[in-house]
Amino acid sequence: MPKLKEVLRKNEVALGTWITINHPDVVEAISTLPLNWLVFDMEHGPLDVSSLEVLLMAIRNPDIAPIVRVPWNDMVVIKRVLDVGATGVLVPWVNTKSEAINVVTYSRYPPNGVRGVGPRRAVLYGAVDFLEYYNRFEAEELVIAIQIETREALKNIEEIASVKEIDVFYVGPMDLSVNLGIPLQYSHPKFEEALQIVLKTCEKYDKVPGIHTFSIDSAKKYMQMGFRFMALMTDISILRSSLLEMLKTMGRS
Numbered sequence: 314m315p316k317l318k319e320v321l322r323k324n325e326v327a328l329g330t331w332i333t334i335n336h337p338d339v340v341e342a343i344s345t346l347p348l349n350w351l352v353f354d355m356e357h358g359p360l361d362v363s364s365l366e367v368l369l370m371a372i373r374n375p376d377i378a379p380i381v382r383v384p385w386n387d388m389v390v391i392k393r394v395l396d397v398g399a400t401g402v403l404v405p406w407v408n409t410k411s412e413a414i415n416v417v418t419y420s421r422y423p424p425n426g427v428r429g430v431g432p433r434r435a436v437l438y439g440a441v442d443f444l445e446y447y448n449r450f451e452a453e454e455l456v457i458a459i460q461i462e463t464r465e466a467l468k469n470i471e472e473i474a475s476v477k478e479i480d481v482f483y484v485g486p487m488d489l490s491v492n493l494g495i496p497l498q499y500s501h502p503k504f505e506e507a508l509q510i511v512l513k514t515c516e517k518y519d520k521v522p523g524i525h526t527f528s529i530d531s532a533k534k535y536m537q538m539g540f541r542f543m544a545l546m547t548d549i550s551i552l553r554s555s556l557l558e559m560l561k562t563m564g565r566s
Contacts, residue, residue: 317349317378317401317456321480321521326536329380331525331547333358337371339548344371350378350456352544355394356405362390366397366434380456386412388427391419398434401456403483408465410472417478420457422447456480458523458542461511462488470510474518481542482515483523484508499531512539 320327329350332340335358344351351372353365360368369379380401381394391402404416418426436446458481461470474482484507486499495501508524515522516539523542526532532545546554560566 316376316454318454318480320349321456321542324541326541326543327521328543328545329377330545330551331358331382332368333360334548335359335364335368337368340368340371341373343548344373344377348374348377350380350401350542352380352382352403353399354382354547355390356382356384362393362397365394365399369398369434378454378456380458386415386419388415388419391416392428395420395428395455396431396433396435400450400454401458401480403458403460403481405460405485405488406462407459407473408463409469410476413459413473413476413479416459417457417476420455421451421478425451458483460485460488463492467507467510470514471518474514474520479520481521481523482511483542484511484525484540486525486527508535508538 317327327349329348329352330343332351332353340351353360353368355361355365365381372379378400379398380403381399382403382405383390383394386404386407394402402416402420407413407416420426420428422428422430432443432446436443457479459479460483461467462485466473487497489507490497490499490504493503493507495503498504512522514520521542522540524535524540525544526535527546532543536543
């Protein structure tokens with residue numbers, strides 16, 4: 314299976330899910346499936362950098378890209394998650410061009426950014442030559458994604474999209490709907506209009522539109538609309554919904 318950056322460049326659909334359960338068994342089991350990426354959630358999930366490092370070690374398929382949703386647009390956190398082996402970051406609450414530029418700057422080494430040098434697990438503790446990693450990583454592996462989840466982000470979306478190093482514009486439906494004043498109303502005209510703004514901007518500026526989905530039906534709908542970085546629920550929601558479906562067939566709900 315091609316690397317994630319190659320999949321995105323070919324305009325193919327990249328499928329993944331979210332890791333929120335802090336146990337390597339979950340990552341190992343899910344990573345045996347034909348996915349393109351996993352997002353490890355440090356914003357709302359109970360993960361820190363030390364637990365993240367252990368979870369990343371459990372990925373069985375080397376073609377699954379580990380992406381980390383960092384808790385904030387923070388230089389230190391972004392540096393640390395890349396150092397322990399993430400090949401991409403998903404940054405929440407990016408509302409302006411200057412904030413988008415910061416994401417890029419924090420993710421890249423000088424002269425293109427300010428990422429400090431100390432890659433640790435990213436170079437397998439020295440088994441991989443740093444210069445090889447330095448020359449390859451940003452061009453071939455690093456995926457930079459930002460979340461579009463506020464009115465302000467929608468208002469500034471074209472300016473944000475002018476930051477060419479951003480790969481993915483990712484819609485967080487819950488945050489976006491709440492910020493639009495229509496909590497969880499994903500069929501509301503305001504929400505549908507916001508999605509079209511994201512899709513049209515991504516097409517204009519050659520960005521990959523991404524979105525979180527809560528069911529197979531919503532995943533199919535958004536894929537038909539043109540979204541190409543598709544999150545299929547989360548580990549814990551898949552676990553719960555699968556068991557709930559079984560319970561319903563047994564007469565319990």
